[in-house]
Amino acid sequence: MGTTASTAVSARQALARYHDKRDFSRTPEPRAGGKRGKGTLSFVIQKHHASHLHYDFRLELDGTLKSWAVPKGPCLDPSVKRMAVHVEDHPISYAGFEGTIPPKQYGAGSVIVWDRGDWLPVGDARESLAAGRLKFELRGEKLHGHWTLVRMRGKDGESHEPWLLIKERDDEARPLDDYDVLAAQPASVITGLDVDEVGQPPKKRAERAAGGAAQASGKTAKKAAKQVVKKVVKKAAGKAALPDALQPQLATLATAPPAEAGDWLYELKFDGYRLLARIDKGKVRCFTRNGHDWTAKLPALAEALARLPAGAAWLDGEITVEGEHGAPDFQALQNAFDSGSTSHITYWLFDAPFLDGEDLRERPVEERRARLAKLLGKRPPAPLRLSEAFEASPRDLLASSASLGFEGIVGKRKGSPYVSRRSPDWIKLKNQQRQEFVIGGYTAPKGSRTGFGALLLGVHDEATGRLRYCGNVGTGFDADRLADIKARLDKLATDKCPFEPRPAGVKAQWVRPTLVAEVSFGEWTRDDRVRHSVFQGLRADKPARDIRRERAQPVGGTAPSSMAASSTAKTQKTPGAKATMALKISHAERVIDKHSGITKGQLAAYYDSVAALMLPHLRGRPVSLVRAPDGVGGELFFQKHIQNREIPGVKLLDPALDPGHEPLLQIDTKTGLLGAAQMNVIELHTWNATSRAIGKPDRMTFDLDPGEGVAWPQIQDAAMLVRTLLDELGLPSFLKTSGGKGLHVVVPVRRQYDWDTVKGFSQAVVVHLAQTIPQRFVAKSGPRNRVGKVFVDYLRNGFGATTVSAWSARSRPGLGVSVPLAWEELPDLTSASQWTVANAAERFEVGNEPWTAMESSRKGLAAAMKLLGYEP
Incomplete structure (x- = not known):
């Protein structure tokens, strides 16, 4: 044939x-x-x-x-x-x-x-x-x-x-x-x-088209009228000689978005190096914010700039390298310079202080941006890109930037000039706290780790200029980073401690304070130490002598901040720190898990050390307790109401919240957490609503429960498919391990609907998954129904239903722990119980950072219901 x-x-x-x-x-x-x-x-x-x-x-x-x-x-x-x-x-x-x-x-x-x-x-x-x-x-x-x-x-x-x-x-x-x-x-x-x-009569189609045209015409007229009414005072920009050097305008860290949002333009904050480009008759030079000439390091970028139709100009922007998930990767940028391979660096341009021989610095930022956009055209030559500006809610933009993996956003006051200094007319809003620190030493590695254990960090005092110790960073390093940084540190070794005063109780190898590290962190403590720090990369564009603590400033007319990372956040003890527990634990030596050998006292010590991370997930929510008097493998008691006697530190809620039952329980303090451990509690489960608004859930939870024969890679795929569907419905989602067999996908929502509506919609999501991919998912519970498949449990979204809290241990062999994750970590996850009571401390430095944007990401369900065809 x-x-x-x-x-x-x-x-x-x-x-x-x-x-x-x-x-x-x-x-x-x-x-x-x-x-x-x-x-x-x-x-x-x-x-x-x-x-x-x-x-x-x-x-x-x-x-x-x-x-x-x-x-x-x-x-x-x-x-x-x-x-x-x-x-x-x-x-x-x-x-x-x-x-x-x-x-x-x-x-x-x-x-x-x-x-x-x-x-x-x-x-x-x-x-x-x-x-x-x-x-x-x-x-x-x-x-x-x-x-x-x-x-x-x-x-x-x-x-x-x-x-x-x-x-x-x-x-x-x-x-x-x-x-x-x-x-x-x-x-x-x-x-x-x-x-x-399709299929509509021609007359109806014509009417619809005419209506659309009229609507568009109305919008155009409204925009034109707005432009006429708006008074803009323009200063003439005369021809000016192109200066040999230019200092950039710097943004002020803001405590909160401005209240007068309509008076600002917003751009994404790029995680890279600031770069100014000088173009004069086709000759290009590229300078860092401190005036260092990096033209030779960026030949492809300089060539692209030379092709722009600009006789004389100063352009301002940020150079980045895109990471595997689309957001800028600071370490990848550093690696590009270290290897000498910079052709894949992108230059995001956002301002034009000088253009075509004109000094535009006194012109409004909107005009400078328009001139820059015209210069670049619709398709700028690679690797040049225009940084887009948005006129939208800064909180919504901040949440979107977090979901995209960006550091935050930059706000620019409309009508403002370009000034070569730090200005309140440019503000930066961050999704998490992050700044540069000077490296003053390092600790020895422990266990199988090589290179060093942690870098000792400092900032220069504003008044005296002395280098003040402010904590360390021990996470965010892979093997290559450890080796590279250790080689640099070896060349700077010294016997003299660079910190004044010398940090007490710190055993370290000191180095000359010339290296600068960029570090993200959870908060500043009352004694000026950083907590939950993660290394982001070394900075070659900023001198160590200029590094100061960055303090957020209020912007005129700002609204109260809703950002999770606040410099005034309450201080808690670092998880894992040695401390005397406030509550005596009886029979602390009793083994509660024969598989791991963990004792009751060790479990209580775990809850004592993890309290600062766990309490934000417990506070304000009714909690159910899983007690195991005989340990893992023995009989379990699920307790959601008060029984027999009160537990120290556990709050009793108003009985009206759950009519016909004893009071619900709530744990807001470490005392309550340890009181539960003393009463043989292993697991703590929370509601999807707060006790103050118990009638309207503020999140949905999807529990991926694998059936018999489902391998771990299938669970990983199932989680990604659930996330993809939620993305298509316009709903943000956050991931955590269950500490048992599966994974939990949590969707923060606005408090709009009652329990039955939210549960009904979550069921519709699961049914849609099961109908679309029946080989992977099942919408009915029960072992027989889910053999070889994953049951996405939506039943946890009903009134009184609960899900194990983040950082809670599980009453299973090994005492797995439920841990918040970033979606990017999913491919490398080895199991749902990868972290246990025995090893969870290694995760404390990351802490709740993967869920930082949870509160700011809340969405209403109406649009998603419409997309799915669900009618409440």
Whole structure:
């Protein structure tokens, strides 16, 4: 049989499922047929409004269209991963289908051709599909550039495999905040109609178009009127000689966003090096904020700047290197300079103090930005990029920046000039506390670690200039960083302590204070020490002599801060620090877990050390206690109301909160936590609502409960799929280990709906998962139902239901601990009980940082309910 004939037979076999699902006497969809491209492969994306709006992504291969249903459609932002469910092959003729599939038929609803064109596989397409990673280039009317389809891990032969559709990083990529291609180009490339206009009478379509035009006209008129009313005093910018040097304008750390949000522009805060570029008749020089000439280190960047149509200019911006998740990676930037490979560095430009011989420093920041944007054009030469400005709620932007992995945002007061100093007209708002410190020494490594244990940090005193010790940092290092920093420290070794006064009780190797480290941390303590610190990288652009403690300043008219990281936060004892417990523990020597040998006293000591991290998760919420008088393996008692006698430090709530029962319990203090441990409590579970607003939940919890035969990689994939669906619903999600077998995905929500509504919606989410990917998920509990599958438990979202608290131990062999995680940590996680009472201290430095943005990320559920088609 010839190749063409065999391909035709294979295509007919591949289309069997397509034919089985359709009654062609009733549906206008094509039965088969279609001409193959000559020398090229075609692709089509159809916008399909069936029971839910989605996009069907189809690639021609071997005589059919390989097809994926993409619920939220393609996205040009490489950091956004779209779920794509592999469905049955379609005939090539389907690429031209537009119309309405009748009711009661498979896929009933309207269909348009949203995009079409050719596609080019990278490598062998068949082998790549079989391997689950297909890279390709699209050449369409709307979509261009390189893309990847990645199959999630799981069982072979699944009929509806879950994949991810991801845009590659190239010249066609654009941030979603900058450009949403689905919203910008919603209509058919054939008729110009949107999907909901298909089948409507011409008159109705015309009325709808006219209404849209009138609305747009109204917006334009309103904008024009606003511009007329607004009074802007412009100072003439005369021709001026281009200065040889320029000091940058610096931003002031703010305690809170300004109250008058409409008077400010906001940009993302880039995690990189500040860089000013001087252009004079094609000659380019690049300077750091301290005036060091780095032109020779950045040849590709200098070449790109030389191509700009600017005769004479000073441009201001930040250079970064993009990390694997799309956000700037400070350590990667440092590595680029260390290796001498700087071609992949991006220059984000945000101001133009001088341009085309004009001194623009007195012009409003909006005008300088407009001139800069015009200079760069729609497609700036790589690696130049324009830093976009946003006029939106700073708190919403701050939350979005955290979810994208950025350090924070920068606010610039409208109408403000450019000044070469730190100015209150530029402010920075951070998602977590972070600044530079001088390295004054290091401690010896412990255990299997090499290099050093921790770096000793200091800042110069404002009044005396002396280097003051302010704590250490021992996390954030991999093996390469440890080796590199240790080699640098060895060259600076000294017998003289650089700190004044010398820190008491610190045994260290001192070094000359010339290296500068950037460190993120949880808070400053009352004795001026940093807590929960994480190393971010060394800074080569800032001299050690200039490092001072950065103190947040109020901005005129600011509102109360809602940011988690506050310089005035209450001080707590560092987890793991040696301390005498405030409560005596009886029978402390009794072993409560034969598997690990942990005693009751050791468990109490764990809760004593972790209290500062755990109490924020307990405070203000009703709590249920799991008591184990006979230890792990013995009988357990689940207690949500007061019984027999009170527990020291455990608060009794108003009985009206749970009518007909004894008072609910609440733990707000370390005393209560230790009192529970004294009463043989191992686990502490919290409600999804606070006691002050117990009728309306402020979060949803999805407990991924694996059935028999489910391997750990399948649980990891399941968590990522749950997150992807939540992302598509516009809901932020946070991850933690359960300390047992599975994972918990937590969604912070606004207090709008009652328990039944929130529980009903969470059930709808789980049912949708189970219907979309039935090989992976099940919506019914019970061991028999979930063999080989994951039950995403939504039952924890009902009134009175609870979930184990972050940092709580579990009454299982090994005493696993529930630990907050960043999503980026999921691929490297080895199990749900990776951290236990015995080793959780190694996680204390990271602490609650992965959940820092929890409070600021709360979203209402109305939009998500509408997307899912759920009606409360």
